[in-house]
Amino acid sequence: MTPAARTPQPPQGPQTPFSLYPELDANALNAYVTALESGDVTGLSPARAAEVAEVRAVVVFTRGKVTGADGDLLDAALWRHTGGLPRPLIVMPSPWTSLGWLVYAVQAGIFAARGYNVLAYTTRGFPGSEGQVEVAGPLDVVDGSRALDHLIERTAGPVTRIGFLGDSYGSGISQLVAAHDTRVDAVVALSSWGDLGEAFYENSTRHVEAVRALLKAAEKARLSPQTQSVFDNVLANRDVQGTLAWAETRSPFTHIKELNRRQVPVLYAHAWHETLFPANQTLKMFNELTGPKRMVLSIGDHSGPESSGMFGLPNRIWTEAHRWFDHHLKEIENGIGDEGQVLSEVMWNQTLEPRPTWPSLTEHIHRLHLAGSGELAEAPEAGWTATVLCGVDTPATVADAVVLSGYAEMAGRPKVYPTGEIDRSVAAVWASAPVEETTRLRGTPKLRVTYRAPNPGSAFVAYLLDMAPDGTAHIVTHAPYTDLDSPPDSLISADIDLQATAYDVPRGNRLMLVIDARDPFYGDANLPRATLAFTSPEATPSYLDLPLG
Missing domain, CATH: 3.40.50.1820 (Alpha/Beta hydrolase fold, catalytic domain)
Incomplete structure (x- = not known):
């Protein structure tokens, strides 16, 4: 059997072992090694047989x-x-x-x-x-x-x-x-x-x-x-x-x-x-x-x-x-x-x-502020509150599956996020104006956000999405955040690095920031049905720093 490139399929049942290498064919690799030992290339493709002969010759x-x-x-x-x-x-x-x-x-x-x-x-x-x-x-x-x-x-x-x-x-x-x-x-x-x-x-x-x-x-x-x-x-x-x-x-x-x-x-x-x-x-x-x-x-x-x-x-x-x-x-x-x-x-x-x-990937930083209108705005705005309900998942998630989602991305089929289905009572959402030209994100986006949690433990996940005019989006990057030390009902300031990226946002698309309190990829420190109240104090405004190249 000759190994060939293919798109791996998700496991089909409980008998299928999980692998971090779902595309690798153990039978094909064993056949290759057996040929290396014996010199018998029966069943190998001509190209693979030639490779075996080349290795055995030296x-x-x-x-x-x-x-x-x-x-x-x-x-x-x-x-x-x-x-x-x-x-x-x-x-x-x-x-x-x-x-x-x-x-x-x-x-x-x-x-x-x-x-x-x-x-x-x-x-x-x-x-x-x-x-x-x-x-x-x-x-x-x-x-x-x-x-x-x-x-x-x-x-x-x-x-x-x-x-x-x-x-x-x-x-x-x-x-x-x-x-x-x-x-x-x-x-x-x-x-x-x-x-x-x-x-x-x-x-x-x-x-x-x-x-x-x-x-x-x-x-x-x-x-x-x-x-x-x-x-x-x-x-x-x-x-x-x-x-x-x-x-x-x-x-x-x-x-x-x-x-x-x-x-x-x-x-x-x-x-x-x-x-x-x-x-x-x-x-x-x-x-x-x-x-x-x-x-x-x-x-x-x-x-x-x-x-x-x-x-x-x-x-x-x-x-x-x-x-x-x-x-x-x-x-x-x-x-x-x-x-x-x-x-x-x-x-x-x-x-x-x-x-x-x-x-050197990042040539300058463009700061967008989180506004009460749900906009990613050029100027800071204080006094607003956006409430997020804990314990409920949303369509905003890191990925559908560990490892396998990455193969879909490599094949040109990244996960599509239906942003219109994100419940605004369960997630806080901000969107930029349509970008006037291709926006080249290069480096590590940074998020500062302030929120109030009723309990001593709290957590959220922030997702940065690229949203097309029809409301569908692809994920650019994300990061989780957990606070375990602040007293109940106190204001918590979170300064976090989103995961680094190199992403081109097409002209006419919008950047969307989504914050929710639950994602299956991460442990949840929140109490079910608690709420996180996001805001932007005048002294420490909430903002998103975009690294541009």
């Missing part, structure tokens, strides 16, 4: 085990050149999937055919490997170094430079290994996190749907008791400080001084509408790195933009990964070091825009 492929921390055996595969020439090495920790290292089989072969020795391994606790899932804990960091030891011992000639590459779960582990193991010279981190605590608790709001998705995708894995406890605590709203302390050691941002001390080059690839690891916490990490760095931002959701490349299909994310390692591990002058730190794909025209730095 490297020896073997499956085996890596002895990780505490003696646990980790399932692994090795692509090894037999000659004594100096070679660069690549280690690839697996993503959060029961497929393990198999996800990397095709790309590892491509790297090997281009001169690298490669080892891909299944992270501890996932099928094929011993141990328990620690979520990029200290044992996972040791595993990465042991995998590198294994690869070095089986490399025939001198080792030149070393890279770690990971997608999703493997990307966080790759950064952490690079921070702790001075042998690592460069990193590629696809769909990664920088601050895991912020990914789980954005603006103090629990990412419950993300945690549910991680648990579903790990149904065949063996979670450590601590891992299970942390995930359960996020869902049950227990021991927030304990979870944040657990996440701190697992956050590359915590160890950024070591990466900066050695000036480790890091390439990130991320999706604008990422629902597992929202972009802002990774951008925080990216902006603090002082060594060579590059951020590639794309339409879609977690791991979607790079997934077609896992079958060896043309894919610009993997092309960037190869160029990054060719430059930093092989010292090839391929121009990537001179192309700027940021390459972003604009929604929805798919234009690619290079920029020298992240701040």
Whole structure:
């Protein structure tokens, strides 16, 4: 069976396991690996058979085990050149999937055919490997170094430079290994996190749907008791400080001084509408790195933009990964070091825009004020109140489903929001005048809003929509907010960053800001049927800052 690009379908029943990689065909990947081992390409397409022959002509492929921390055996595969020439090495920790290292089989072969020795391994606790899932804990960091030891011992000639590459779960582990193991010279981190605590608790709001998705995708894995406890605590709203302390050691941002001390080059690839690891916490990490760095931002959701490349299909994310390692591990002058730190794909025209730095995306800020008339106005207006009823969902939501909604976006079918069906008693809504020319949003929108909550715990979600003249809209960006500390019936001022974006609002469309008190993606701190009363004090007016490029 030959892998082919296709639009994944939602699970059809309770027997269908949830996967963060719904488009990957395990049978096709296994057939490819079997052909690598045996040389029998029966059943493969001519193109795929040629790829197998190319890899087998230059490297020896073997499956085996890596002895990780505490003696646990980790399932692994090795692509090894037999000659004594100096070679660069690549280690690839697996993503959060029961497929393990198999996800990397095709790309590892491509790297090997281009001169690298490669080892891909299944992270501890996932099928094929011993141990328990620690979520990029200290044992996972040791595993990465042991995998590198294994690869070095089986490399025939001198080792030149070393890279770690990971997608999703493997990307966080790759950064952490690079921070702790001075042998690592460069990193590629696809769909990664920088601050895991912020990914789980954005603006103090629990990412419950993300945690549910991680648990579903790990149904065949063996979670450590601590891992299970942390995930359960996020869902049950227990021991927030304990979870944040657990996440701190697992956050590359915590160890950024070591990466900066050695000036480790890091390439990130991320999706604008990422629902597992929202972009802002990774951008925080990216902006603090002082060594060579590059951020590639794309339409879609977690791991979607790079997934077609896992079958060896043309894919610009993997092309960037190869160029990054060719430059930093092989010292090839391929121009990537001179192309700027940021390459972003604009929604929805798919234009690619290079920029020298992240701040350079934003040329100026346009402030719109929240007015009592429901307008996003040029001047501030005080004294109004907009009441939001808690406990009721609205058509304004983050997405229809984790991961799957991103594939629809990549296929040019983003979710359509019927703004006329948003109940104004359940949500507060403001809209701008029709834009007179294409409005280029580039960067991080910021929202300041003041509200009164009758209870000590309160939460809301703000959505920025692009509304067409017919009232239908697409989501530009959003962010949740939770307050747990203010006394009842006090005014609360919320200053929040919406998730970063690169979005062109067409001429004649309006920007719409929707604030409601419930979204299935997030934990809800409100009491049912309570109300949040939004307002705009004269001293601290409520406004929306739009980053324009």
